[in-house]
Amino acid sequence: MEKRKLFIPGPTEVREEVLEVQRKWMIGHREKDFSELYERIINKLRKVFNTKNEIMVFTSSATGVMEGSVRNLINDKLLSTICGAFSKRWAEIAERCGKKVEKIEVEWGKAIKPEMVEKELKKENYEAILITHNETSTGITNPLKEISEVVKNVSPDTLILVDAVSSLAGIKIDIDEWGIDCIFASVQKCFALPPGLTVCIISEKALKKAEKVKGRGYYFDFLLMKKYFDERKQTPATPAISLLYALDYQLNRMLEEGMEQRFRRHKEMAEKVRNWALNKGFELFPEKGYESNTVTVIKNNKNIDVPGLINNLKHRGFTIANGYGKLKNITFRIGHMGDLTVAEIEELLKNIENLYN
Amino acid sequence: MEKRKLFIPGPTEVREEVLEVQRKWMIGHREKDFSELYERIINKLRKVFNTKNEIMVFTSSATGVMEGSVRNLINDKLLSTICGAFSKRWAEIAERCGKKVEKIEVEWGKAIKPEMVEKELKKENYEAILITHNETSTGITNPLKEISEVVKNVSPDTLILVDAVSSLAGIKIDIDEWGIDCIFASVQKCFALPPGLTVCIISEKALKKAEKVKGRGYYFDFLLMKKYFDERKQTPATPAISLLYALDYQLNRMLEEGMEQRFRRHKEMAEKVRNWALNKGFELFPEKGYESNTVTVIKNNKNIDVPGLINNLKHRGFTIANGYGKLKNITFRIGHMGDLTVAEIEELLKNIENLYN
Numbered sequence: 001m002e003k004r005k006l007f008i009p010g011p012t013e014v015r016e017e018v019l020e021v022q023r024k025w026m027i028g029h030r031e032k033d034f035s036e037l038y039e040r041i042i043n044k045l046r047k048v049f050n051t052k053n054e055i056m057v058f059t060s061s062a063t064g065v066m067e068g069s070v071r072n073l074i075n076d077k078l079l080s081t082i083c084g085a086f087s088k089r090w091a092e093i094a095e096r097c098g099k100k101v102e103k104i105e106v107e108w109g110k111a112i113k114p115e116m117v118e119k120e121l122k123k124e125n126y127e128a129i130l131i132t133h134n135e136t137s138t139g140i141t142n143p144l145k146e147i148s149e150v151v152k153n154v155s156p157d158t159l160i161l162v163d164a165v166s167s168l169a170g171i172k173i174d175i176d177e178w179g180i181d182c183i184f185a186s187v188q189k190c191f192a193l194p195p196g197l198t199v200c201i202i203s204e205k206a207l208k209k210a211e212k213v214k215g216r217g218y219y220f221d222f223l224l225m226k227k228y229f230d231e232r233k234q235t236p237a238t239p240a241i242s243l244l245y246a247l248d249y250q251l252n253r254m255l256e257e258g259m260e261q262r263f264r265r266h267k268e269m270a271e272k273v274r275n276w277a278l279n280k281g282f283e284l285f286p287e288k289g290y291e292s293n294t295v296t297v298i299k300n301n302k303n304i305d306v307p308g309l310i311n312n313l314k315h316r317g318f319t320i321a322n323g324y325g326k327l328k329n330i331t332f333r334i335g336h337m338g339d340l341t342v343a344e345i346e347e348l349l350k351n352i353e354n355l356y357n
Numbered sequence: 358m359e360k361r362k363l364f365i366p367g368p369t370e371v372r373e374e375v376l377e378v379q380r381k382w383m384i385g386h387r388e389k390d391f392s393e394l395y396e397r398i399i400n401k402l403r404k405v406f407n408t409k410n411e412i413m414v415f416t417s418s419a420t421g422v423m424e425g426s427v428r429n430l431i432n433d434k435l436l437s438t439i440c441g442a443f444s445k446r447w448a449e450i451a452e453r454c455g456k457k458v459e460k461i462e463v464e465w466g467k468a469i470k471p472e473m474v475e476k477e478l479k480k481e482n483y484e485a486i487l488i489t490h491n492e493t494s495t496g497i498t499n500p501l502k503e504i505s506e507v508v509k510n511v512s513p514d515t516l517i518l519v520d521a522v523s524s525l526a527g528i529k530i531d532i533d534e535w536g537i538d539c540i541f542a543s544v545q546k547c548f549a550l551p552p553g554l555t556v557c558i559i560s561e562k563a564l565k566k567a568e569k570v571k572g573r574g575y576y577f578d579f580l581l582m583k584k585y586f587d588e589r590k591q592t593p594a595t596p597a598i599s600l601l602y603a604l605d606y607q608l609n610r611m612l613e614e615g616m617e618q619r620f621r622r623h624k625e626m627a628e629k630v631r632n633w634a635l636n637k638g639f640e641l642f643p644e645k646g647y648e649s650n651t652v653t654v655i656k657n658n659k660n661i662d663v664p665g666l667i668n669n670l671k672h673r674g675f676t677i678a679n680g681y682g683k684l685k686n687i688t689f690r691i692g693h694m695g696d697l698t699v700a701e702i703e704e705l706l707k708n709i710e711n712l713y714n
Binding site for chain 1: 390545574578
């Protein structure tokens, strides 16, 4: 396999020096060395996300924690907000876990608006609302701050659960200030790490709720994770140690860059891609004003040969993504997240242009 | 952290060349390169375990798949066989998933006997029986072949679920011949890999049963895993790609050694440790005739300072384990699994002796 730089919405490009860290020798997960590693990671995550909430790292993709969050925090009924493939998947997962799922659904490419949530919450009581902050399939960033405000005003007991898989560490989220009760992201997106871990941040209110929920299971049980951390700075099951090495190291790099600068860089990369697309006569798929800073979904209104473009870029050492699910043939996607730089985005765009001149 | 060789019952020692493989560059999990990688792994696993059953690799520790197996295959009631901490954990997991759990329980250090299972299965119908092949906390290997025979004779509809976390790839298990319906192991034990993946092998009969089970969930859903594999040789969620690189590579090494030789090597290492312990006046914790070939649990009948021993060995570059759970102060454990050699075991034992001469 030849090396290609990843401009897809996850797994994203991982720097050589970060990949290297994975090869450190193994340690036992019940040893002091491990407890020190895990506690160090949790402390750094606390700094990076500026939160007082409980932080846990699961060995699984975020899909596992999407399921875990529902099993831990909901006895009966929740409100799901659907605007694309991944928010739809979360609703499906909740249904598969036997929960009653009411839905606010908008056309793909549109954002969930606070008013929609307000209207629904005034009609009925929900234990929780599921919000996908950044919908990777459509390139929409939902107005999380405004939606959270509405939830807290209209229905303060409703827990706010957020899938931030493709935004956490790339787009600013003020977790404590906005009152987010459970938020998670896998590390192969804006963290720029190899996949296999999911960071999950949980409020005290949510942990109290979990105590009253039956059928939480074991592997994703928030309370068991908390107990093991409190008692020994360890996890109940054997975690992916080599990936934790990489996370430990990458958090240093994130702190060195500074999170505000990281968010700014994502915004700059996004603007670069959006302006390029518009200048070339493409339209953006997401609704104006809600375009994501981590992935740009471009409408193929010029009817270019997308599979051909992807394939040609491949031979030049770049990977971009086709549309997701039902958008496969009408959009294509450029991921600009993690450690990628504006210069690398420019290089990619120049290569796309070269192919078509 | 200084490098120490791991003689603990997982994570076990991983060879430098295997650790190295993890640092290969990232690829997209929806790309052809990934499908080829994953299919290649499944094909090699099929060879290694000589089975026609369905094979899937989950990104999680085996604890996750212990939960998954129960959620996928049991609607109501199961029979659990308990002989130590991990078999007990599996029963607890099943209860947490809302299943009715009947128990056959023996004193820690004793094995589950086919007669016990026969007696219980003649009294009542169970959808499944849970068997822990190798109980890592007590150093017992249960007579899986004989127990499976009894199940098939007395209650052929009862599914046979096997936790082979610390035996699969180290002790021979004839999965198809013995009629095992679901068997799994995490890769940080006898596979000698970094933790984070679990291999799970499932019979057609079990997959048919899963179709009739509600609440399977999503992340560990066997049928969804099968569908994604059949259709695209991929997994439903993003898998731990760098760990799959290592698994792919390590399976070559296992096939090169040959599985019969691998099992023989484990037996030789075990005999070396057991004979050494007995010669030094220690007693073995497990019942005679059921001692594990992957981990030896030694009774501290000589009342040596075990924490002192572990600490002194640490400074010489070796890690062994104390007793597990309630056996912490009365036993200590030497793991001899994965890629460790008889020569390395001899070196460890010589160092223990040096410390006490």
